[in-house]
Each structure stands twice: as C-alpha cells, then as structure tokens.
Amino acid sequence: MSQKVNLGEQFSRFTDTWSPKIVAAVNDYDVKVAKVQDEFVWHAHDETDELFFVHKGRLVIRLERSDDVVLEPGELFVVPRGVRHCPVADEGAEILLLEPAGTLNTGDADRPGTAGEPVAGSG
Amino acid sequence: MSQKVNLGEQFSRFTDTWSPKIVAAVNDYDVKVAKVQDEFVWHAHDETDELFFVHKGRLVIRLERSDDVVLEPGELFVVPRGVRHCPVADEGAEILLLEPAGTLNTGDADRPGTAGEPVAGSG
Numbered sequence: 001m002s003q004k005v006n007l008g009e010q011f012s013r014f015t016d017t018w019s020p021k022i023v024a025a026v027n028d029y030d031v032k033v034a035k036v037q038d039e040f041v042w043h044a045h046d047e048t049d050e051l052f053f054v055h056k057g058r059l060v061i062r063l064e065r066s067d068d069v070v071l072e073p074g075e076l077f078v079v080p081r082g083v084r085h086c087p088v089a090d091e092g093a094e095i096l097l098l099e100p101a102g103t104l105n106t107g108d109a110d111r112p113g114t115a116g117e118p119v120a121g122s123g
Numbered sequence: 124m125s126q127k128v129n130l131g132e133q134f135s136r137f138t139d140t141w142s143p144k145i146v147a148a149v150n151d152y153d154v155k156v157a158k159v160q161d162e163f164v165w166h167a168h169d170e171t172d173e174l175f176f177v178h179k180g181r182l183v184i185r186l187e188r189s190d191d192v193v194l195e196p197g198e199l200f201v202v203p204r205g206v207r208h209c210p211v212a213d214e215g216a217e218i219l220l221l222e223p224a225g226t227l228n229t230g231d232a233d234r235p236g237t238a239g240e241p242v243a244g245s246g
Binding site for chain 1: 126198
C-alpha cells in the first residue's frame with residue numbers, strides 16, 4: 001500500500017529549484033512537487049494539459065496569448081496542451097504539478113528537461 | 124483559456140456533502156472539490172486509482188486490509204484501484220479529488236453515485 005504524502009514534509013527534503021520530484025502516482029499520471037525561483041523557460045506541451053497548484057509563495061504563469069495568471073497558496077491553474085507558457089516566481093514558491101508520467105518540464109523548449117524523479121528520502 | 128481556481132472560493136459556493144464538484148480538468152481527468160461529513164460508503168474503483176487531498180479538516184480513509192490513513196490539511200493519499208475504502212470525516216472536511224472523468228464516487232457500491240458536476244456559480 002502506498003503511503004500518505006505530507007506536502008510540507010516533502011518540500012523540506014530538497015532545496016534545488018525547477019527539478020520536480022515525484023511524490024505520488026494516479027494511474028499513469030505523476031504528482032510532483034517542485035521549488036521554483038526566478039524565471040523558467042518558455043515552452044509548451046503539445047500532448048498534454050499541465051496542472052499547477054501553489055503550496056507556498058506566489059507563482060506567475062506567463063501565457064503567450066493571454067494575461068498572466070497569478071497563483072497564490074490554495075490556487076491552481078491548468079495550462080492547456082499546446083499553450084506556450086513561462087512560470088516565474090520572483091520570490092520563490094513551492095508548487096505541486098500534475099501531468100502524465102514522462103512529461104518533460106521543459107516541454108518543447110530546446111534544452112534538457114526532467115520528467116521528475118522520486119524525492120530524496122521518500123518512503 | 125481556462126481560469127485559475129481558488130479552492131477556498133470554490134468551497135464557499137456550496138454546502139452539500141459527498142457531492143463532488145468539478146473545478147478543473149487535466150486531459151481526461153477531473154479535479155473535484157467536495158465537502159464531507161461523517162461516514163461515506165465502503166466501495167472500490169476497479170478501474171482507477173483515486174487521489175484524496177485535504178484542504179481543511181481531517182479525513183480518515185478506512186482501508187479493508189490496511190491501517191486507516193489519517194489526512195490533515197496539506198496531505199494527500201492515493202487509494203489504489205481495486206482497494207475497498209471508506210472515507211470518514213467526523214468533524215467535517217474540505218477535500219480535493221482527482222480521478223478520470225466519469226468516475227462515480229460510490230464506485231462499485233450498490234447505490235447511486237455522482238461523477239461530479241460543475242460547481243454552482245463557477246466561471
């Protein structure tokens with residue numbers, strides 16, 4: 001049987017940013033946590049929507065053809081597939097992500113990305 | 124473009140219990156919010172895992188062949204497919220659910236269920 005996941009505890013286990021850690025799986029979807037700081041890279045995921053949920057801090061999701069979305073703790077937003085976006089967290093944030101297993105965080109951007117790995121010390 | 128979702132605001136829009144409201148979709152998965160109070164019904168979902176996340180209050184997930192899982196705010200648990208479980212919230216709780224669209228909250232229990240509907244006043 002899987003274990004419950006305490007988000008605060010998970011975030012206490014790592015310090016690196018823009019490096020999602022897998023904390024749970026729902027069928028073939030991964031639930032990931034990440035610390036983010038400053039600006040990421042503009043990218044899109046042509047094959048999947050992507051859910052962002054803010055646990056702590058403030059995350060701004062810049063969107064190519066829409067107004068920025070500003071997420072505070074307890075708020076979530078789904079970036080539709082194919083929509084170019086750039087996450088930014090000037091003051092840092094702790095976020096939860098949901099997307100199909102294997103999804104690279106850099107999407108179609110011309111640089112390496114990570115699809116997530118188990119959080120250190122988990123389980 | 125979809126809108127951001129503020130969980131607190133969503134929960135302020137309804138009072139009924141054990142009646143999930145769809146607040147977002149990620150591909151063919153629904154993100155739902157529900158208020159829960161007292162005991163639900165024992166059931167299983169043979170075709171899918173089910174994620175529970177507690178926003179407020181305390182949720183106990185009784186499991187047929189394992190210890191109870193007690194979830195406080197900021198904690199989540201995935202009930203694996205096929206595992207009989209019974210959610211209980213003696214003092215009431217506000218929870219978020221994630222599962223494939225069309226999943227009945229009663230699973231295989233011999234009684235009607237809901238697969239979720241949009242929250243009243245949403246959007």
